[in-house]
Amino acid sequence: YADRDGQIWMDGQMIEWREANVHLLTHAMHYASSVFEGERAYNGKIFESRKHSERLVQSAKLIDFEIPYTIDEIEAAKQQVLAASGLQDAYVRAIAWRGAGEDMGVASAKNPVRLAIAAWEWGAYYGDAKMKGAKLDISQWKRPSPETIPCHAKAAGLYMICTMSKHAAEAKGCSDAMMFDYRGYVAEATGANIFFVKDGEVHTPDPDCFLNGITRQTVIGMLRDKQIKVHERHIMAEELEGFEQCWLTGTAAEVTPVGSIADYNFEVGALTRDIAESYEKLVRA
Numbered sequence: 001y002a003d004r005d006g007q008i009w010m011d012g013q014m015i016e017w018r019e020a021n022v023h024l025l026t027h028a029m030h031y032a033s034s035v036f037e038g039e040r041a042y043n044g045k046i047f048e049s050r051k052h053s054e055r056l057v058q059s060a061k062l063i064d065f066e067i068p069y070t071i072d073e074i075e076a077a078k079q080q081v082l083a084a085s086g087l088q089d090a091y092v093r094a095i096a097w098r099g100a101g102e103d104m105g106v107a108s109a110k111n112p113v114r115l116a117i118a119a120w121e122w123g124a125y126y127g128d129a130k131m132k133g134a135k136l137d138i139s140q141w142k143r144p145s146p147e148t149i150p151c152h153a154k155a156a157g158l159y160m161i162c163t164m165s166k167h168a169a170e171a172k173g174c175s176d177a178m179m180f181d182y183r184g185y186v187a188e189a190t191g192a193n194i195f196f197v198k199d200g201e202v203h204t205p206d207p208d209c210f211l212n213g214i215t216r217q218t219v220i221g222m223l224r225d226k227q228i229k230v231h232e233r234h235i236m237a238e239e240l241e242g243f244e245q246c247w248l249t250g251t252a253a254e255v256t257p258v259g260s261i262a263d264y265n266f267e268v269g270a271l272t273r274d275i276a277e278s279y280e281k282l283v284r285a
């Protein structure tokens with residue numbers, strides 16, 4: 001991703017893609033003091049752009065720093081990046097972090113807070129799983145307690161266990177891993193929320209220790225508009241066996257059907273397909 005043409009917005013300016021570098025002694029590199037957003041533009045418009053900018057600012061606050069730009073400035077910068085990319089459909093990545101500066105210890109109040117935004121083309125996150133259903137493994141890592149880490153921040157530090165989980169799943173021929181939380185309840189995948197269907201009703205974990213995804217909220221709204229009951233609740237491991245359908249939601253994942261989680265199999269049923277299609281229509285509307 002580093003060696004390509006294009007421009008990246010960095011600290012208020014558009015710079016050449018290849019020159020968008022940071023110093024080795026950047027605080028975020030050593031201590032994970034970084035928050036980010038993943039957004040998608042469809043037909044030239046970023047879906048739920050403002051909600052993503054608001055979450056970015058909120059994530060920074062949760063890990064104890066202030067992004068030195070207003071929501072409106074972040075919105076304008078994203079538009080500038082999207083326009084410069086020449087793309088109609090794009091993935092937009094905004095990232096804010098504690099930079100290199102006076103401090104090199106854990107404390108870094110004097111270091112500058114930086115912001116950068118890039119956009120590129122990114123197709124289906126799970127490849128052809130959209131039709132067949134993604135194959136998921138179960139992660140050995142648990143989503144941590146809210147007493148351990150600010151778990152509603154989209155913060156880099158929370159992704160360390162996601163990368164390890166996803167690598168372990170891929171080594172077994174799976175596309176991703178489902179993670180339980182610290183109590184043993186079903187939580188989410190490594191970069192997407194999870195939904196289940198049983199007897200025409202939808203069940204999804206209560207997001208009390210992980211990201212309440214913007215796509216998740218959109219899909220719950222769509223389901224309720226269709227008069228389908230949605231239960232946001234704690235889901236136990238033993239329940240996996242009884243669910244008929246399963247899908248993932250996320251900005252990158254969009255709505256991706258799940259075919260299996262370890263030994264539990266699901267059908268890519270009518271409701272899953274309907275929600276995936278309705279989501280695609282909505283983001284392009």
Ligand code: PMP
Pocket residue numbers: 038154188189190191192193210211212213214215216249250251252
């Ligand atoms: N959980 C995790 C760990 C994620 O990385 C994402 C993607 N941001 C989500 C859930 C879904 O969030 P959203 O729908 O806002 O993209």
